[in-house]
Ligand code: HEM
């Protein structure tokens with residue numbers, strides 16, 4: 001629900017994105033049937049827009065509580081097994097190393113030069129690992 005609201009807001013704010021998504025929906029799905037999962041392979045711009053909404057929407061900025069299953073060294077710190085870890089998704093989803101000019105809403109950042117959708121490894125709005 002929250003992500004859908006962000007999506008509506010961005011579509012209002014960026015009508016050129018809305019128009020491109022609408023064209024893709026009309027071309028690929030049309031008005032005579034419901035969408036299906038197979039359609040997404042033919043809808044790179046729409047996928048890129050959803051990805052960008054999830055990145056900028058960032059609806060769970062401090063993530064859910066995770067914990068280490070084994071001792072690990074990270075950034076010079078030794079973290080024992082069973083330690084609660086709160087990862088900062090805001091920092092990841094706005095890391096300029098993975099998302100240049102992260103403050104900009106730009107679906108194209110998720111497309112390659114051929115216009116195909118690329119999954120950015122840092123796009124983890126649902127986090128990674130297990131919830132503890
Ligand atoms: C497009 C955005 C999202 C959709 C459509 C969505 C949808 C859902 C749905 C349908 C459920 C099941 C609710 C129920 O029946 O109890 C759920 C549960 C959950 N969601 Fe999301 N969600 C979204 C985003 C997120 C994000 C960004 C996170 C984490 C950062 C998240 C974490 C969870 C967790 C932890 C649960 C509970 C899982 C459990 O039952 O153990 N969700 N979500």
Ligand SMILES: *[C@@H]1O[C@H](CO)[C@@H](O)[C@H](O)[C@H]1NC(C)=O
Nearest residue numbers: 061062088089090091092094
């Ligand atoms: C999370 O990261 C953002 C961006 O680097 C930073 O502004 C914010 O203070 C961090 N939040 C916490 C709780 O450390």
